[in-house]
Amino acid sequence: DILTLQEIDIESYNEYFRPNLATEDYKGIFWPKSRAQTMGEKEAKMVDGCAIFYKNTKYVLLDKQLIIFSREAINRPDMKGEHDVYNRVMPRDHIAVVAFLENRATGSRLIVVNTHLAWEGWYADVKVIQVAILMEQLAKLAETYSKWPPCKDKELFRFSKEDGADADGPPPEPAPSMKYDDGTQIPLLVCGDFNSTNDSGVYDLITQGSLSNSHVDLGTQKYGDFTRNGMNHPFSLKSSYSSVRHWPYTNYTPDFQEVIDYIWYSTNALQVTGLLGEVDQSYMRKVPGFPNWHFPSDHLALWAEFAVKGRKERKQVEADFGNGRRRRGGDDRE
DSSP states (O other): OEEEEEEEEHHHIIIIIHHHHHTTTEEEEEEEOGGGGGSOHHHHTTOEEEEEEEETTTEEEEEEEEEEHHHHHHTOGGGTTOHHIIIIITTOOOEEEEEEEEETTTOOEEEEEEEEOOOOGGGHHHHHHHHHHHHHHHHHHHHHHHTOOOOOOHHHHOOOGGGTOOTTSOOOOOOOOOOOSSGGGSOEEEEEEOOOOTTSHHHHHHHHSEEOTTOGGGTTOOOTHHHHHOEEOSOOEEETTTTBTTOOOSEEETTEEEOOEEEEEETTTEEEEEEOOOOOHHHHTTOSSSSSSSOOSSBOOOOEEEEEOOSSSOOOOOOOOBTTOOOOOOSSBO
16 A cells, blocks of 8 residues: 655656556655755756655545755754764755555544665764654654644545445445544654664664663764753654564675664554565575565565554554464554
8 A cells, every 4th residue: 555665766756666656556755865956957867765655546645744854953953063963964865755644435544754864884873863853853743743634625535436436326435534632643654774773773762762862873973952861752663573583684785684674653553464574595595685686676675564553442462473474454454
C-alpha cells in the first residue's frame, strides 16, 4: 500500500517511478535534497531525494511536508552563533518527507515519514541532531494533524466499481474521518536510511524517546538546547524488525554489513502482522556484496504489514517472527 524510496533523483522520479507506479494505482510525493534549490534546472535533475508512494484507491493525501534539517537548525534561536551548527549541520543537505494520509474505507489516518540521514561515520553527532530535529518537527505536525478537520468531500472518498463495489448496487459509503485527542494517537511510520546501527545515539533517541546531552555520539560539539538539556520526543516507536532474532544486515557490501535501514512504527497505534524475510544465506555465501545483477542496490528492501489497533482493545504482545516468518491477522491493514 505504501512505498518509501531514498536516493531517487528528480529525473528518475518524473520519467520512471511516477509513471510506472501510476499504472499500479500509486500516487507519489517527492522532494530532492535541499542543494537542488541552488542549482539550475539541468543540474538539479540529478539531485537525489526521498519519495513516498501510496495506493490511491486506499488512501487520500491530506497533507504533505518537507523538513530540511539544516534550515531548521539555523533557524532555531538557541543554535544561533553555534559554530558546530554552521560547520557540521548546515553543509549537510539531508531531508525528510512527510505524508498525512486517510484510509478511504475506515477513516483511519496515518503519518508516513521518509528520510535519509548523513552517511559518514565521523558525523555521528550530525545524525543525532538530524533525528532530534525530525522528531521535534513530527511532534508539532502530529499535534496539528490531531486537530485536522474531517474530510467532507464524499466524492473524493467514494469507491468505484473497480475498487470492489457491488456492480449491481450503489458504491459503498466511506467511514467518517477518525478523530484523535492528540498527535501521539495517530498511527505513525518513520522509514528510511538512517545510516545508524543499534548501538548509536540515533537508535537510542528514536526507541527510548530521549537522549542524554552526554551521549558519546555528541562528542564535544555544541548544538544549543539539544546539547545543554538533552533531547526527547513523545512517540512510542519500535523497529518493525525488532522481534526478529539475529537479523543480519540491510546494507551489504564487501567491507560493510550492518542494519542501518528501519521502518519504525508507533506501538500504541499499530501492530506488526507480517515481515519480509532475509535473503537466503546459501545465495549470500556466493556473492561478495551488492549491488549485483539480482540486487541493484547495496541496500536490501524492508517490508512490513501492520494492523491499526482498536482504541479500547487490551494491549497486545507483538508476535515473535523468528527469522522472518509471517503471521496473518488484524482488520485494517496498512
